[in-house]
Amino acid sequence: MGVPQFTDIISLSNAEISEAIIETENQLFNLRFKKATRQNFKSHEIKFAKCRLAQLKTLLTSRLQDLEQKEELTT
Numbered sequence: 001m002g003v004p005q006f007t008d009i010i011s012l013s014n015a016e017i018s019e020a021i022i023e024t025e026n027q028l029f030n031l032r033f034k035k036a037t038r039q040n041f042k043s044h045e046i047k048f049a050k051c052r053l054a055q056l057k058t059l060l061t062s063r064l065q066d067l068e069q070k071e072e073l074t075t
Helices: 014-036 044-074
Strands: none
Touching: 014 044
8 A cells, every 4th residue: 555646536526525534534543642652553654644634635625616616607
């Protein structure tokens, strides 16, 4: 498993992206908790979770901006 690819999430719907954001935030929280309590974990997973979270939020934001622009044009 490498760094998550942006092309993998483009096909998701907005609802699926929102669910994935919540899931990734929970995963990131758990990884940080494991780090703080000195439990075994793979340190690169924090980097991957942050990257995926940023990708999901970027895609959702751009889609919402596109919807706002379309609404402005129709009114």
